Amino acid sequence: MDKTHLVDEVTGHRRMRRNRKADWTRRMVQENRLTVDDLIWPIFLVPGTGIVDPIAAMPGISRMSVDKAVEAVKEAADLGIPAIATFPDIEMELRDETGSNSLVADNLINQATAAIKKAVPNIGIITDVALDPFTSHGHDGILRDGVILNDETVDQVVRAAVMQADAGSDIIAPSEMMDGRIGAIRRGLDAAGHQDVGIMSYATKFSSGFYGPYREAINTSGLLKGDKNSYYISPANGTEALRDAALDVEEGADMLMVKPGLAYLDICWRIKEAFGLPTYAYQVSGEYSQIKAAAMNGWIDGDRIMMETLLCFKRAGCDGILTYFAMDVARKLARNG
Numbered sequence: 001m002d003k004t005h006l007v008d009e010v011t012g013h014r015r016m017r018r019n020r021k022a023d024w025t026r027r028m029v030q031e032n033r034l035t036v037d038d039l040i041w042p043i044f045l046v047p048g049t050g051i052v053d054p055i056a057a058m059p060g061i062s063r064m065s066v067d068k069a070v071e072a073v074k075e076a077a078d079l080g081i082p083a084i085a086t087f088p089d090i091e092m093e094l095r096d097e098t099g100s101n102s103l104v105a106d107n108l109i110n111q112a113t114a115a116i117k118k119a120v121p122n123i124g125i126i127t128d129v130a131l132d133p134f135t136s137h138g139h140d141g142i143l144r145d146g147v148i149l150n151d152e153t154v155d156q157v158v159r160a161a162v163m164q165a166d167a168g169s170d171i172i173a174p175s176e177m178m179d180g181r182i183g184a185i186r187r188g189l190d191a192a193g194h195q196d197v198g199i200m201s202y203a204t205k206f207s208s209g210f211y212g213p214y215r216e217a218i219n220t221s222g223l224l225k226g227d228k229n230s231y232y233i234s235p236a237n238g239t240e241a242l243r244d245a246a247l248d249v250e251e252g253a254d255m256l257m258v259k260p261g262l263a264y265l266d267i268c269w270r271i272k273e274a275f276g277l278p279t280y281a282y283q284v285s286g287e288y289s290q291i292k293a294a295a296m297n298g299w300i301d302g303d304r305i306m307m308e309t310l311l312c313f314k315r316a317g318c319d320g321i322l323t324y325f326a327m328d329v330a331r332k333l334a335r336n337g
């Protein structure tokens, strides 16, 4: 060995770069892979027909009327995406203090579920039961005298969940973070004969600035008074998030979700390790938009970072990712074989 180099003999026996030397070695040692099966595609719904309405704060993403959503979901199913998640942007006139439209059997979200189920029976439909798309104040629950009422909200969310299941929803995903909601939804679904409808808990939903563009997408940004700190988890707290998830597991959650994603990979890992349940991350609107914005400015390679971030969720223990990039990724994966 050339004695002029400072790398000693021991180091020479432990060369990590041997396994990185060629494309074939790198493929042999690759620990995690992103496949189309890992993708859940969130979509935004609007009333009407023939509408595809671009969301300014989320370049490349549009609100769709039910007919257009059906077409898009068909394409998603053809690409092999296993499931979608729907979020309605309903008329302002229908929004009120208690979010009563969430209890209308053929409201926008349920209409979409029924139409999609009929046209695309093989894709999974995940529906959120939080009240924020339906309230005039943009909060996820019932607001009285400046307080979000826990138990009243849970009662309403359970009824909404049963209606969503009646419409054909496969997985109820409550994102409103009220205490006791998972057990209550499970009991409500079972009592209504929906034993096979699953629950994906937004187990650890953090009070986050990353939700900004979503609020534009469903038009709640102008409505929201105050913040959601009295029900979402503080970004400062990891152990509290684990306790919250533990309750959801005890109450009967089938799957757990961490939201937002990238800044919370430690939570993904801890949750997967602690409970071993199927665990998902939601790469939320702000995460999507910041990648898009930087890419549009030519500052980063958007495609590369899309694939990198999603792969990192897999490394962090996630079984899948809700991502607005789902269609782009699925097309890319289909092209690359």
Ligand SMILES: NCc1[nH]cc(CCC(=O)O)c1CC(=O)O
Pocket (backbone or CB within 6 Å): 128, 130, 131, 132, 140, 175, 176, 210, 211, 212, 213, 214, 215, 228, 283, 284, 285, 286
């Ligand atoms: N129940 C609320 C809800 N459902 C989905 C998102 C965020 C999704 C995203 O940012 O992509 C939020 C957050 C919020 O408005 O506080």
